[in-house]
Amino acid sequence: MDRKQLYIAERTARYSGGQISRRSFITSLVGAGIAVPAALGMASRVEAQTPQRGGTYRHGMAFGSTTDSLDPGTYENGMMTQVSFSYGNCLTEVAPDMSLRAELAESYEPREEGAVWAFTLRPDVTFHNGKTLNADDVIATMNYHRGENSSSAAKGILSPVVNITKEGDNVVVFELDGPNADFPYIVSDYHLIILPSEDGETIDPTAGIGTGGYSMVNFEPGVRFQGTRNPDYFKSDAAYFDDMELLSIIDTTARQNALMSGEVQVADRLDPKTVALMARNPNLEILEKTGYLHYTFPMRLDSPPFDNYDLRMALKLAVNRQEMVDKILLGHGTIGNDHPISPSVPYWADLPQREYDPEQARFHYERSGHSGALQLSASDAAFAGAVDAAQLIQASAAAAGIEVEIVREPADGYWSNVWNKKPWCACYWGGRPTQDWMYTSGYTNDIEWNDTAWTGTEASERFNMLVDEARGELDEARRAEMYAECQTLIHDDGGAIVPMFANYIMGVGGGVTHGEDVASNWINDGNKSHERWWMS
Incomplete structure (x- = not known):
């Protein structure tokens, strides 16, 4: 930049940092040869991009249920994710630029080639009740989710952890069952906000007390969450x-x-x-x-007739994915391929795209031996246009001789009464930034959120073995091969119909x-x- 540009950049930085007044900023620009209207416009743009304190933030969310609880282990929708990050923090977080950065941890480092991870906590972080954060709080929180009798939705993603210890009051050490380069991502999961321990060993998961930027004022499940700014928040x-x-x-x-x-x-x-x-x-x-969000229609293998491979394949072939993207997303997304991995996730495999094929769908349907209507539960609580998407499936399946009956479910209680319970329903997944995290959230056989109940088949057993092995595989090429096979196994044998990725x-x-x-x-x-x- 020339001297004039450097001068303007310097004055802009000083104004955005609050070091000079608006009047001084505009005067300096005019003195540098900028016309008054242009200088006023530049001042307004700087002000708009300079964070200001104050005001009340009100957000209308497409999520929430009257069955929601403050227990982080139960969080299952977007509203509770936002609630979690309102009053709590994790050891790490995904930054606005999508990089991973330390949050409650000041730093973290691998040991023993990634089989051990040590997190050094920030000093002087306090909970809303005045307690100072220490290693015991982290250990007690993590053990709550990974305990033998835990029903937490995060139990699966913590399954690689075999032991958690501390070094002094501010270093927490996680011992894993093998190397895991992705582990720092795992501890950014919204279920894993750190809560204060009461006696160094236990937590109260429903107290709503965390270290977050807002202290809870009021929580009405399925209605609202209200918070007020935490004056002692460690993020300035x-x-x-x-x-x-x-x-x-x-x-x-x-x-x-x-x-x-x-x-x-x-x-x-x-x-x-x-x-x-x-x-x-x-x-x-x-x-x-554009992120990892995808819309799904999970078929549960523990509910006949969806335990039949040919029936699942018939329905996968009976879905016109492009039509769904065109009519439901209207260009605000891309076609899916019956697995949960977005092209933006590392090790995504470019598998042959499954096409709408009513003849092949009819072949597999007849071979399944099933007759009669198949019920598909749907509500726009799952995603905007879910009922319309179900109707498109109904119409495209009819061309293959498959009768689909749509069950319109109430929006309230959809996630507690329908999803993960009804044999076939509409659903959405926010996706995850790593394949291991996605699989251990919704597809491995040891987790609560395996909404297709995909267990007991040779393919699922192979898949679970690969997920475990890939987690510790340090050879990039071999790891890519293993994850490509994981995607293929879900695509072919799994119970998830994944027709589209949505913006x-x-x-x-x-x-x-x-x-x-x-x-x-x-x-x-x-x-x-x-x-x-x-x-x-």
């Missing part, structure tokens, strides 16, 4: 709002109306059918991110703004918009 560059409120608004139209009317400033999971119309509103920003579509208004980088590991800036965004 986060949690800018004075107060925050997350509102569960499951109905898509109601949620979008709340955004348009100003009842909320942010709404997620906007309907692709209406997002173009909403984009015409000059007071709204349509924020769209995250959010609406932002009401004076709320955000930084240039917005994370896409989860919706809503990694479900941390309440912490990372601010009032302009």
Whole structure:
């Protein structure tokens, strides 16, 4: 840059850092030869991108259930993920630029070629009850999820951990059953927010006390979560709002109306059918991110007739994926291939795309020996357009001689009464940044969230063995081969129909703004918009 550009950059940095006034900034720009209107515009842009403290953040969410609990081991939807990151923190976190960084940990390092990981905690971090964070809190929290009698949804992803010890009060050491280069990602999982231990060994999982940017004021399951800014938060560059409120608004139209009317400033999971119309509103920003989100129709192998390979294959071949992407996502996503790994995840394998083939679907259906209607449970609580997607499956399957009966389920209680219980239903998965994390969240045979109950087949046994071996495989080429086979096994034998990967579509208004980088590991800036965004 020339001297003039360097000078302007220096003045901009000083103004954004609060070191000079608006008047001084504009005067200096004018003195450098910038016209007054342009200088005023530059000042406004800097102000918009400079985090300001204050205001109340209100967010209309497409998630939530009256059966939700503050117990992190039970979190199963996007609202509870955001609640988790409101009052709690993990050892690590995925940053807005999608890199992994330390959070409650100050640093972390592998030992014994990744079979042991040591996390050094930040000093002087306090919980909302005034207790100082130490290694005992981390150990007690992790043991709560991995205990023998634990029913936590995080038990599976912690299964590689064989022992947890401490070195002094601020270093926690995880001993694994083998090398695992991905382990620092695992401890960023939203179930694993660190809670205060009561006696150095136990935690109260439902107290709602954490180290997060907001202290809980009120929690009404399936209705709202309210928090107020934690004045002692260890992050000086986060949690800018004075107060925050997350509102569960499951109905898509109601949620979008709340955004348009100003009842909320942010709404997620906007309907692709209406997002173009909403984009015409000059007071709204349509924020769209491509991440790991995928929509699924899991068939449970523990519920006949879905234990029949030919029946599962018939239904996979009876789905017109491209039609679904075109009519449900309207271009806001890409076609899926009956496995949960996004092309942006390391070691993604470019498998031959499964095409809609009613003749082959009919062949497998007849070979299955099944007759009669197959019930498919659906609700737009699963994802916007889930009922319409089910109707597309019904129509495309009919061409193969397969009768599908759609069961319209209530939105409230969908995740506790339908998903992971009904034999065939609509579902979504936020996806995970590593293959091991995704598999140990929803596909291995030892976890609560294996929503296809994919166990007992030769393919599933091979898959579980490969997942264990790949976790400790240090040869990159060999690891790629193993993960390619994992994807192939799910694609061929698994119970998941994965027709499409969807973009995250959010609406932002009401004076709320955000930084240039917005994370896409989860919706809503990694479900941390309440912490990372601010009032302009």
